[in-house]
Amino acid sequence: MTVQSVFPALEQLLPRVQKPVQYVGGELNAVVKPWEDATVRWCLMYPDAYEVGIPNQGVQILYEVLNERADTLCERTYAVWPDLEKLMRENGVPQFTVDAHRPVGAFDALGVSFSTELGYTNMLTAIDLAGVPLHAVDRDETHPLVIAGGHAAFNPEAISMFIDGAVLGDGEQAVLAITDIIADFKAQGSPGGRDELLMRLAKSGVMYVPAFYDVEYLEDGRIRRVSPNRPGVPWRVAKHTVMDLDEWPYPKAPLVPIAESVHERMSVEIFRGCTRGCRFCQAGMITRPVRERSMTTIADMVANGLEKTGYEEIGLLSLSSADHSEIAEIAKGLADRYEDSQTSLSLPSTRVDAFNIDLANELSRNGRRSGLTFAPEGGSERIRKVINKMVTEEDLIRTVTAAYASGWRQVKLYFMCGLPTEEDEDVLQIARLAHEVIKAGREASGRKDIRCTVSIGGFVPKPHTPFQWAAQLDHETTDSRLYKLRDAIRQDREFGKSIGVRYHDGKPGVVEGLLSRGDRRVGKVIEQVWRDGQRFDGWSEHFSYDRWMAAAEIAFADEPVDVNWYTIRERELSEVLAWDHLDSGLDKEWLWDDWQDALSEVEVDDCRWTPCFDCGVCDHMGTEIQVGPTNAVMLPMPVIPSRVVANSGA
Numbered sequence: 001m002t003v004q005s006v007f008p009a010l011e012q013l014l015p016r017v018q019k020p021v022q023y024v025g026g027e028l029n030a031v032v033k034p035w036e037d038a039t040v041r042w043c044l045m046y047p048d049a050y051e052v053g054i055p056n057q058g059v060q061i062l063y064e065v066l067n068e069r070a071d072t073l074c075e076r077t078y079a080v081w082p083d084l085e086k087l088m089r090e091n092g093v094p095q096f097t098v099d100a101h102r103p104v105g106a107f108d109a110l111g112v113s114f115s116t117e118l119g120y121t122n123m124l125t126a127i128d129l130a131g132v133p134l135h136a137v138d139r140d141e142t143h144p145l146v147i148a149g150g151h152a153a154f155n156p157e158a159i160s161m162f163i164d165g166a167v168l169g170d171g172e173q174a175v176l177a178i179t180d181i182i183a184d185f186k187a188q189g190s191p192g193g194r195d196e197l198l199m200r201l202a203k204s205g206v207m208y209v210p211a212f213y214d215v216e217y218l219e220d221g222r223i224r225r226v227s228p229n230r231p232g233v234p235w236r237v238a239k240h241t242v243m244d245l246d247e248w249p250y251p252k253a254p255l256v257p258i259a260e261s262v263h264e265r266m267s268v269e270i271f272r273g274c275t276r277g278c279r280f281c282q283a284g285m286i287t288r289p290v291r292e293r294s295m296t297t298i299a300d301m302v303a304n305g306l307e308k309t310g311y312e313e314i315g316l317l318s319l320s321s322a323d324h325s326e327i328a329e330i331a332k333g334l335a336d337r338y339e340d341s342q343t344s345l346s347l348p349s350t351r352v353d354a355f356n357i358d359l360a361n362e363l364s365r366n367g368r369r370s371g372l373t374f375a376p377e378g379g380s381e382r383i384r385k386v387i388n389k390m391v392t393e394e395d396l397i398r399t400v401t402a403a404y405a406s407g408w409r410q411v412k413l414y415f416m417c418g419l420p421t422e423e424d425e426d427v428l429q430i431a432r433l434a435h436e437v438i439k440a441g442r443e444a445s446g447r448k449d450i451r452c453t454v455s456i457g458g459f460v461p462k463p464h465t466p467f468q469w470a471a472q473l474d475h476e477t478t479d480s481r482l483y484k485l486r487d488a489i490r491q492d493r494e495f496g497k498s499i500g501v502r503y504h505d506g507k508p509g510v511v512e513g514l515l516s517r518g519d520r521r522v523g524k525v526i527e528q529v530w531r532d533g534q535r536f537d538g539w540s541e542h543f544s545y546d547r548w549m550a551a552a553e554i555a556f557a558d559e560p561v562d563v564n565w566y567t568i569r570e571r572e573l574s575e576v577l578a579w580d581h582l583d584s585g586l587d588k589e590w591l592w593d594d595w596q597d598a599l600s601e602v603e604v605d606d607c608r609w610t611p612c613f614d615c616g617v618c619d620h621m622g623t624e625i626q627v628g629p630t631n632a633v634m635l636p637m638p639v640i641p642s643r644v645v646a647n648s649g650a
């Protein structure tokens with residue numbers, strides 16, 4: 001069976017939509033394989049617009065891993081904007097891939113990577129436009145398997161009725177294992193149809209299949225229990241962990257966007273995982289343990305990636321890049337190598353306490369000093385103890401003073417509002433801290449034109465973190481706290497004009513909170529709001545809080561729960577959480593103890609540098625911390641001539 005490109009029909013519509021170039025594909029390093037030559041065909045989706053989706057590392061890595069297999073082809077699709085969606089519906093054009101414009105409905109599997117839950121409504125649009133039934137239960141052998149991945153897959157219960165499966169954790173080995181199972185199943189003539197294929201996937205443990213689990217509820221709305229409804233299906237589904245990143249040096253040939261995108265740089269992941277133990281941070285908790293990529297592999301990936309892409313900026317990615325045990329050598333080695341070229345270096349994520357001025361100078365050698373970004377997260381020392389962000393005011397002032405003294409003019413500080421136990425005073429401390437930063441910076445630099453921007457986001461409690469039991473702050477209190485902070489900074493006559501404030505209102509956080517700690521009943525809200533026209537929830541111009549609340553009212557009409565029940569309610573240890581059967585490796589008791597430590601303002605160290613404190617992950621998952629120093633030598637490498645322009649900060 002061959003599959004025709006939908007491009008001739010799509011092309012007719014493109015002159016009538018905004019930014020049509022995002023739908024044409026043909027990027028440098030894109031892969032198009034003959035349809036007939038492949039046994040298993042994957043379509044990967046990042047459920048947001050092309051400009052946000054194309055730089056996504058997860059999709060780029062899996063796209064290559066899958067396309068390297070001779071028996072497999074993999075293409076990509078992104079969310080289409082509402083203007084094109086309307087025209088596609090009117091003209092019968094289905095959801096398509098950007099690689100060969102093949103209809104998404106013809107693939108064996110549609111893998112959707114969620115960095116955030118705010119992509120859920122866009123997934124429904126794609127499934128529907130693909131001609132695939134919205135509900136997994138209505139699909140048959142002719143439809144692709146819809147598989148969720150990414151961080152939100154650690155609690156996919158809210159979208160369980162729309163997906164066939166969810167993959168927890170690192171995807172590299174998991175997608176290959178799924179491909180093997182699909183290939184075998186097809187080679188055998190697809191015995192038992194879709195149900196049998198899903199059973200094979202579920203039994204192997206590679207993927208969580210929600211349909212094979214029943215959820216029972218107590219009268220008050222809490223969950224009584226979640227249990228498998230088929231023999232042989234595991235009670236708990238575990239995450240996947242890639243243990244040797246050097247064996248998986250992807251992406252080897254990063255895609256170069258054809259249209260404008262949010263990150264125009266080549267990214268190399270220098271390590272995965274983080275054990276700093278920030279209690280709000282789901283990414284840190286679910287990606288344990290730390291696994292470093294070696295300095296030599298990083299250097300090879302940078303050299304190879306630059307050659308294949310022509311990019312002039314290298315982003316060294318991880319959850320806290322300056323924590324790599326050999327970051328100084330890596331930064332120096334790369335700066336030496338690309339000295340006098342146009343190639344710049346950046347560490348998009350840097351902790352205050354891991355950053356030092358030598359590193360900063362290395363990153364900016366011979367180049368301009370644009371902004372630096374740090375994330376103290378909590379405004380007061382007390383709240384930083386609650387969240388286990390062990391950054392003292394002294395650390396912060398010392399770091400930014402050094403930065404201003406070394407020529408930086410602009411520092412960005414990121415904070416959260418709505419953290420557990422937080423009072424107005426904790427947030428107002430941000431104004432005082434910014435004041436001190438400017439004061440110290442002016443003294444150190446002798447200049448008056450330095451600036452500090454404080455950027456504040458609303459805190460949303462996430463599954464698999466010690467704050468999974470916490471009450472989320474209501475949006476009215478969040479907003480009033482942020483207004484008080486804004487006023488306090490405006491009233492700072494001495495330095496107020498040197499301090500910028502950026503914040504969003506608290507309403508999107510309520511919806512994110514509903515979705516991230518949601519259970520299966522929340523699926524009805526998602527479907528309702530999508531049917532009411534909701535799309536692109538991550539975009540303020542498309543997000544409608546009122547539409548979400550109206551949908552929740554309808555969907556929860558016969559349930560003993562409402563939006564507040566999911567968001568501002570604190571949970572007890574005894575409560576069965578919607579994601580308890582999904583195993584991130586963390587012991588629930590350890591998480592609870594850490595939650596109690598948070599309430600007592602007790603900090604926990606990083607297990608990279610202190611003895612293991614038994615969070616459960618390594619024992620459970622058969623993994624271990626992998627950190628250097630390796631003492632491997634990155635140089636000698638040929639120095640690439642011309643001019644270095646380097647910067648740090650996001």
Ligand code: SF4
Pocket residue numbers: 275288289290607608612613614615616617618619624625
């Ligand atoms: S089990 Fe121990 S070593 Fe492994 S991540 Fe947890 S605390 Fe760290």
